[in-house]
Amino acid sequence: MINESLYKQLQNQAKLDLSAKADKYRVTVQLGHCSSSLGAKEVMQSFTDHLTSNAYMVVAGCDGACFNGPKVSVESPDGSAVNLEKVDASIAVRIATLIEGNMSPLRFDDDANEFTNNQTRVLLNTCGEIDAINLSEYVSNKGYYGLFNAVSSEPDKVIERVKSSGLRGRGGAYFPTALKWKGARKAKGDSKYIVVNSEEGEPGIFKDRHLMEGVPHKIIEGALIAAYAVGAEHVFFYINAEAELSYERMDSAVKEIIDAGILKDGIMGSKWPVKIEIRRGAGGYVCGEETTLINTMEGYRREPRLRPPFPTESGYLASPTIINNAETLANLPYIFANPVSNFTAIGTDNQTGTKLISLSGAVKRTGLAEVPFGTTLKYLVDDIGGGLPSSKSIKAIGIGGPSSGLLPPSLIDTKISPGNISDGGIILGAGGVIVLDDTIQIVESIRHLASYNADESCGKCTPCREGTPKLVELIDKFIDQNATNDDLKELQNLALVIKDSSLCGLGQAAGNPVFSLIHFFNDQLLTKANQI
Structure with a gap:
């Protein structure tokens, strides 16, 4: 039985704390x-x-309107x-x-009001408004009510509710959350683990940091719901080594719930014991890959493992392990504190809920935006981002960071959706959107993305280790106007080989910038060559 008096005690304490001021x-x-x-x-x-x-x-924490800070x-x-x-x-x-x-x-800050008012804020609804590390303020906004409801139910029913919500991962793969949980719950093992992936090493992405800095209790609440559902007794928060403020806020929030007795006698008195621990990332883009993350937690080199077995079967310490992104878990308090229909009403039939978008580049209003799936890039750029200065025009839109590529402005009506959002290797990824103006050189921008992938390769598999630097060399031939028709063919073929034969997601997506270059900007590529 859960401890109903504990949650009432949290509510009463919250009322006392707020009324005192x-x-x-x-x-x-x-x-x-x-x-x-x-x-x-x-x-x-x-x-x-x-x-x-x-x-x-x-x-x-910051409410997402970074362009207007400090607020x-x-x-x-x-x-x-x-x-x-x-x-x-x-x-x-x-x-x-x-x-x-x-x-x-x-x-x-009327400009900031336009930025936030044009969003659908489920995860960010109190971000920037409440004291980030004040448990009473979080509880006064229905905090831990979702956890209370979850542990009042059977674990299988918790998973079924998540399935009904249609929640998918928000880290880039968009795998159905309930399906992953179900696999881990059925897996055999003396111990099971929840790992919250907040490595966030991708350039142009700052969504998880905002959540950890502004609403850390929301992530913790989601992680505890996950632990109860799959039968995990240990929760790890894996935080980027450079995200110092995120670590401080998460650490303070964890101490708060321990002091408040939320984990005493199990989660919310459910008799299901859970230990929480924070781990710092080992540094590097590849650490966001789940098996690489596990390797670093165990003290090994930052390189991926062969799969299968998958982490849900054999992950941390060869035990069943759920690895969920911080944004994914932050959705759970809303799903369990409200009718599921409230969540499914947001987004599209294929993907429910909202997506956090890290919006940067040439727009007037840069920052973190929360929009329903199905929102167009045009709405993001114009209505939320405020468009570009009158003297500038869009040359391209970078989507999904170095694992994706560039879209031409003619496709600005493309909608935000999981996985591939357009031809030419364009994927949403973790949700980065960078608007490039007409002063930017397309081929040089693609080279920057390809170079980043080459620098961040862990070196374990040959296609990625040897292939990604070669992509940069070939692009340089075009920039130097020394490319031939054979170079164009090799560029495309090499990108395909790296995609099909690399061990992990970094290599498998490393060719996407090249695919987008050839698919959308082939004319600009050819103008860089004098022998084609």
């Missing part, structure tokens, strides 16, 4: 890895030094709020002195 002004400073470089820590210090007793400061909101006791953009330490002092006066001379 209800008569004061609430100043929320968004501090994430993005705003840290823009002076958010100095803004926090200014408030610490100048706020009077009628106000208190809350430190939240500050001031909420009065009557519930009205003022949101301000690009706040520096001197403006923070003015805010502190004007806390009960007229703040209209200060900068308001």
